[in-house]
């Protein structure tokens with residue numbers, strides 16, 4: 001992986017990023033996937049505190065109970081941006097039900113770990129996803145409920161005419 005000079009020493013030149021983050025985290029931080037907004041999203045989730053710091057907006061395109069696209073906008077540190085990027089990659093293609101089981105530990109594992117002080121930064125993505133799924137449920141009540149197979153219906157017995 002090629003790291004720009006800014007990435008090598010941090011955008012402000014204050015932090016030696018490769019000594020702080022592993023290569024996967026750095027890659028998702030410096031080349032985040034799925035940045036932006038899904039056009040006409042079926043769900044939007046907000047997490048964090050936009051007025052005073054870290055915040056994430058997640059928008060989802062969902063069809064037939066499946067997440068087809070996920071985009072994010074995050075204000076936060078490198079770990080928060082890398083976690084947001086990885087979260088969108090992990091949830092695309094999952095059913096809404098599967099996405100409900102999603103946790104930030106999955107993000108941390110997929111990133112190959114985060115510095116202990118930065119684990120909390122991955123929580124933002126899990127919170128934004130939960131908020132988005134709640135928004136989806138409000139907009140489409142019952143749409144995300146688990147589907148149960150219907151037993152084939154037997155035709156009703158014909159009644160004989162009397163008389």
Ligand code: FES
Pocket residue numbers: 054075076077078079080118121
């Ligand atoms: Fe605030 Fe990481 S998001 S320190």
